[in-house]
Amino acid sequence: MSKVHVTTSINGDPTEFLCEPDSTLLDVLRDELGLTGSKEGCGTGDCGACTVTINGRVVCSCLVLGAEAEGAEIGTIEGMAEGDKLHPLQQKFIEHAALQCGICTPGILVAAKSLLEHNPDPTEEEARYWLAGNLCRCTGYDKIIRAVLATAADMREAS
Amino acid sequence: MALDSKSEYDVRTFKVVGTRVQRPDGVDKVTGKARFGADITAPGMLTGLILRSPHAHARIRSIDTSAAEALPGVHAVVTSADFTPIDDDDFTDDILANCMARDKALYDGHAVAAVAASSGHIAKAALKLIKVDYEVLPHVTDVDKAIEPGAPVLHEGRSDETVPEGASPNIISRCEFGHGDVEAGLAKADRVVERSFKTEATHQGYIEPHACLAQMSTDGTADLWCCTQGHYMVRNTCAAIFRMEQGQLRVTASEIGGGFGGKTTVFLEPVALMLARKSGRPVKMVMSRSEVLRATGPTSSSSVDVRIGMTKDGKITGAFAELRYQGGAYPGSPVEMGAMSAFAAYDLEHVKTVGWDIVCNRPKQAAYRAPGAPMAAFAVESAIDELAKGFGLDPIEVRLKNAAREGTKSSYGVTYPAIGLEATLRTARDHPHWKAPLGPNQGRGVACGFWFNFGGDTCVSLNITPDGTVTVSEGNPDIGGSRASMSMMAAEELGIPYEKVRTIVADTGSLGQNEVTDGSRVTFAVGLATIKAARAAKAEMCKRAAMTWGIDPEAVEWRDGAAHATGHNAGEHPPMTLAEIAAIASNTGGPIAGHCEANPEGAGVSFATHMVDTEVDPDTGATKILRYTVFQDAGKAVHPDYVEGQFQGGATQGIGWALNEEYIYGEDGTLQNPGFLDYRVPVASDLPMIDTVILEIPNPGHPYGVRGVGETSIVPPLAAVANAVSEAADVRMTQIPMSPPRLLSAILAK
Amino acid sequence: MQYLAPQTLDDAVKALASQPDAKVLAGGTDLLVRMRSDMIHPDVVLDIKRIDETRRITQEDGGWRIGASVSAAEMGENAALVADWPGVVEAANLIGSTQIQGRCTIVGNLCNASPAADSVPAMVAANATVRVVGPEGTRDVPVQEIPVSPGKTSLKPGEFVASVFLPPRPERSGDAYLRFIPRTEMDIAVVSAGVALQLDEGGTCTAARVSLGAVAPTVLLVPEAADTLIGTKVDEPALEALAKAASAAAKPIADKRGTVEYRVHVAGVLARRAAVIARNRAGGAS
Structure with a gap:
């Protein structure tokens, strides 16, 4: 080969x-x-x-x-981060305790970033369906979804 | 169990504890820098792979490894012949036999050989060259069928003295708990519900597969890096298997990508060490998802019969449960904990539970979050719900009427100190969720849950650095934010900002013995040891300040991060801060540290009440979770975000167990769903937000009142969801999971 | 194994013809799973994504030609396609996750020949055809003739599917696809149903196609179910008859995903629900 x-x-x-x-x-x-x-x-x-x-x-x-x-x-x-500067999603995941063990976190962040690029104002349901292919066994997704929606709101305000 | 041990708890106001600080490992974990089990490499390392039995039960007549050994690039092949059984320690010997099958393969996926090769491609090719001559034997995978006369027998002579003569050899042991006279109690009831319940096995489902890297030198020393809930356990187990001195094997825990109990034992590590010894090279092994599901610990499947009697005003007069749990191919199902916890939430005069530990042709079970308790709670809480609804009584009021409280003699023997069950029930009853309207095909369920919690051997070393910052070394892998909690408790105790403390998880060469990260013990036990280590450091710093000031150490007290001279004759001295004391430590006696080695008792039992609304599609049997609220006593929530996270995570795992997760075995005894496609853990779109209410009833056994919170949250959901679904579908569900085909079939049979 | 990425259909056909154990790679979401789980060990993987024709969605004779490398996500981003064949596009975007939808193709879904493939009942209901290329030239084949049994297709050695054609959407018509899965996402269909129908100005159904998935070795086209709709207003009695006919046509097996009884029952439920959506899309009574 x-x-x-x-x-x-x-x-x-x-x-x-x-x-x-x-x-x-x-x-x-x-x-x-x-x-x-x-x-x-x-x-x-x-x-x-x-x-x-x-x-x-x-x-x-x-x-x-x-x-x-x-x-x-x-x-x-x-x-995803630009040098020392975390992407807003990365920052918000830390602030919202949106990770426990952290093994799913990289995949979820990449997918969530793509969500916000496609849809800057997702509903909770849209965020949940977009991220349905990213399993998290620790959090029950609650804080992840909150972090994604909070980031979206911040980014909309900033733009 | 010393629940009445002297109180460690002091009422105090907190500055750091109870706030929502950012975790120290957060940045590494959101940037991909954190190193998990499979992220570790070593120069010259080989790839190790395992060959697994395709049969549920088979005698291994012979294994021919010669062709694999001859393949260029293969550096070692290992079978059970390379290991020496441990005759004087059945517990460890079973772990070893589970890592590498001996005369029989006992389940689909049981390891039978392993190779180490210079690449994964070569290792894979080598596995195909190993010829195993199997004699396929009859198998059994169902817990009830395993004890029928004539069932295939896994082991001869393993039943202990508690098992009645003539019983199935697949019964390993029997246990019994309770007090009073159950029959007399049941006779006083207005109604007795007698029901049988079954639950399927579920897997912990951590997203990170098991992984390790082993290295062994010719001088007999060895190093292991692995993802585990307890690297000290890995060291001790592997040292026993290799007849090594424990001090010669150093184990370093990587970041851990979830465990939930499933990483409290070893699967790969002894094999990797043996491959490393035989090859003279570092060997890395990483499981595939299918290996994880086929060969690592799911929890037990269970079959439980309950009889509960109740008067028409809701008083439980007598309660009995008989629990049969299969622990896979080896002894050790968590049936004893199931039998102890089944009625632990209630103050009962007449109560008895009997448990049976049973083996069958499934992977050796491993602990899964409150092991044994969710299945028992499913049966008991379902029966209580049925009784309450049958009498037209409010299910929360019925539970309150029978609730265990301070002074209750529990069904498993201990008498409770202050506990939070009633508080969770009252809060649930008064919560808006309880009164919210429901639509058609919707139902609401509640259930209570209990977990023991645990202390265990613990070491913490807290060091004051010369620049006045603090490092804490502890020996328990951080499975969900515990480094943050330890730093918070150290900062609280020392009176310094959280940011000045960094906590690390030390390798086995750096601390004494540490119990595994289990039993919801870390925030309690490691937290207690951290606080005591900080207190020791404070005492030393007060001594150094006294020396500097030339006064008696008793005249110095620690306040707000500084030593203060306070005695009558102390004189006027400006306070010395931690940093000031640290800066001159070299001149006042050398470096300053505090440490604590303890086996703390008084972990403080924990209770929760869960409430859930479901909607059932009567045409397809699909269940939707509409709303979920967790009410749980945390003693003291050190980091509320991570306490909520434990509540939410436990509830979600319980929802998965209740609805769609299960081990499905085919007629041939092989696992039909060894992947995340058909082993269906909940996905984000399956769930609503999981609301949480944290109650704080201080645990007398911890200086800050902390109780473990991690496990209790998976105990109520099976029953809570079943009670909600049973109401929504108007048919009592007694089997878990309530998958759509099972639920639809119950609806159509009404 | 060898990886080839030809740039023209001709080169792909030549490569495939000369390599009996070659597998075509488009989205890879089935192929790579099978390779990695040791189910197949192809000598050659032929990546067709660098062939222009396979990358395009084009309007053709009033209908739509969708290249074999077009991902489900790309279909969902084409508003005009979605407007014409919402059922087909929705079906494609039920496959796997967002990540899978960024790669998976309806041609791959079809040629994987799973009876539970999500996009296939929708394509069958839509009366779609595929364009097969091979050493003996090009032929157009109805979608339902491609799978012959689980994992097996009617494609001859050296042939592969280059594109799908969705016919022009008739006036006052609509299509819909529904599947049942235990979770809300990420599962393989336990049962599924596709319905495409056409109404006259009065709202009476003049033509219909009904398909079922995961209830037989291949996706079924069920004319007797369609007949229950034709000539009706797709009203309650017709829907009732449709459900019965769909359940009667279902000949499933029991496996880890569902029982025979379950699949038979839910086939009727889904056919009925899909027909309501299709009727509403066609502008019929709601």
Whole structure:
């Protein structure tokens, strides 16, 4: 099995890597590129812990081949803050205690950011359905949904 | 149980405790920097994988590993032949046998061999080259069928002396609790409800699969990094398995991605250590989700019969429950805790419970949040609901009429000190939720829950740094904000800002023995030890100030983060702050620290009342949770956000258990749903907001009145949801989960 | 394994024809799950997303052609498509999560040949066809002829589906798809029903197609259920008859997701509910 050479962009950084043709993007991010913020909770697209964006659209990186990243723009949790400055969602998650163990948090943040880009004023129901693919076993989602809605309100006010 | 131990509690006003500060690990966790079990690597590490039994019950005639060993890139292959059984410790020996099957594979997914290879691809290929010769045996996965005559037998000779002669060899033990004369009590009732209830096994469902990295040197020392609820437990268990001195094995806990009891034992760690020993290389192992579901601890499935008698004015006259729990393939179901907790919420004259620990061909159960209690509460709280509604009585008033209170002799023997059950019930009764109108096909349910809580071995070391900040080292993995709570209690006690304290989870080389993060013990026990460590440091700082001032240490007291000279003859001295004392510590006797090693008793039992509204679609059997409110006694909520989070998380897990989560076994005894697609934990769109009401009835056993809060919240939901669904659908549901096919079938059979 | 990403349909056909054990990759949300769970080990994965024709949603002869690589989310973002075939688009956007919908395709959903596929009953009700390309040329095939049994399609070696065609939406018509799942999201359909119907000016149903999912080895087109609607105002007696006919047509198995009795009963419930939505969309009595 010969490796595939891939040229891509990750969080704005031009990136090249070699991967096995059957390696997933998640494997590449975690094992080849050291970007372990994306987590593997199931490997079947059912938990959302590996959520990243490809060309602006949220996907489960466990269900994308590394080879498919050729020419794409990939966004991961590691690219969400700008330097020291946390994204408003990240800040609000801390303030609202929207995480307990924190394993689902990177995936939820990436998905929530995408929600607010698509819909700056989501209802509670819209937020819950958008995030239905991101399992959290600790919180019962209450504080997560509150944090997302509070961030949306803040960001609308700021813009 | 020393619930009457002397009071540790002092009434006080708090400055830090009770506020909603930001957690110290928050930034790392929202930026992806936090390192969980699978995020750890080592130079030259190999990938370890496990081969698992495809059969529910099979004799292993032989295992041929030669082809796997010959595959280039494979550095070690391990089977049970590499481990020596532990003859004098059944508990640990069962854990070892569960990590690697011996003469028999006892469930679908039981580990039978493992490999370590230079890549995951090679390790996977190597697994396929291992030839296991199985003799498939008959199997049994249902708790009631497992004790029928002629049922397949898992182990011979494991039943203990409590099991009656002639009983099924799959019964491991029997236990009994209670007092009074149940039959006499039931005879006084106006009505006796007699019902049988069943619950399916559910998994803790943590999102982070088990993972570890092991390294073993030729000099006999070893290191392990793993996600666990108790790295000291991992050390002690692995040391026993490897006949190592405990001090030679250092275990470091990674961040942990959920546990809920499921990470209070070992699955991979001994195997990874053995692969590391045989290969001479670091070995990393990470489970897949399907391995997690097939081979790590779900909780027990249960079958419970109850008989409860009540007078028409709502007084319970007698109560009996017989509980059968299967603990998977090895002894140790939580039936004893089920039997102890079943009626713990009530003040009863005549009460008895009998529990049976049963084995069958399922994975060895592991603790799951208040292990054993939710199933017992489901049965008892459902029967009480049926009695109350049958007499046209208010279910909350009926519970209040029978509620345990200070001085009640509980059904499991102890006499309660101050407890909060009545407070939760009164608050629930007076809450707007209780009176809110319901629409068609909607129903409201309430239920109470109890949990013991626990103390356990605990070490805390608190150090004052030269610049006047404080570090706290504790030995319990932070599973949901406990580092924040410890920092808060240290700051409170020292009178300094929260931001000046940083708490870390220390490895096993840095502290003495620490009990696992379980029993809702950490905020209570580690908190108590943190407070006492801070008090020791304060005493030392007062001594240093006295030395500086040349006065008697008794004339110095600690107030608002500083030493004050207060004695009659102390003289006038400006207070010395913690930072000022720290700055000159080197000249007053050296570094300053406080530590506490304790096994605190008086954890303080905890009670909750849950209230839930459901709507049932009578055409499909689907249940929607419309509204949910948790009323629970926290003793003292150190960080209210994280107390609420525990209430909400426990309630949600209970909702999942009540409605859609279950282990589904096929005719062949294999697990049919080993993935998050068909093992259905609640998703965000399944739920409303979970409202919480925190009550604070101080626990006399803790300096700040803290009680554990983590587990109680999963005890009432099964019954609360069942009571609500039974009302909405107008049919009593006695089996969990109330999945749509099961509920629709009950509705159509009305 | 080899990863290939041809840029033209011709190259894809050639590659597929020369590799008997090749699998076509579009959204990957089924293929990668099967690869990772060791169910399949293809020698070649043929990624068709770099072929322009598969990327487009285009209007064609009054209807819609949807390329094989178009994701469900992209369908949902096309307002004109949603206006014409809301049932089909909604069905596609019931598959998995937001993350899955960003990748999954209705062609993949179809060629995975699961009887529980969400978009297939909706496409069958809509009378959709697919364009199959292969070494012997191109052919158009009704959607319901693609799956032949769970996991098996009627595609010949070297063939793959390049696009779906949704016919022009008739005047006063509507479509709807409903499924039952235990949770609110993230599950595979336990039972599902698609309905497309057309009304005359008086609100009488003149044509209808009713389909059922997860109640047989393949998605069923149920003409006898459609017949209960035609000539009626899709009123209570007609809906009652529809439910009965749908339940009668359901021939499910019992498995981890549901019992036979459950699926039979709920097939009728969902057909009825979907017909009401379709009728309302067609402008009929509400």
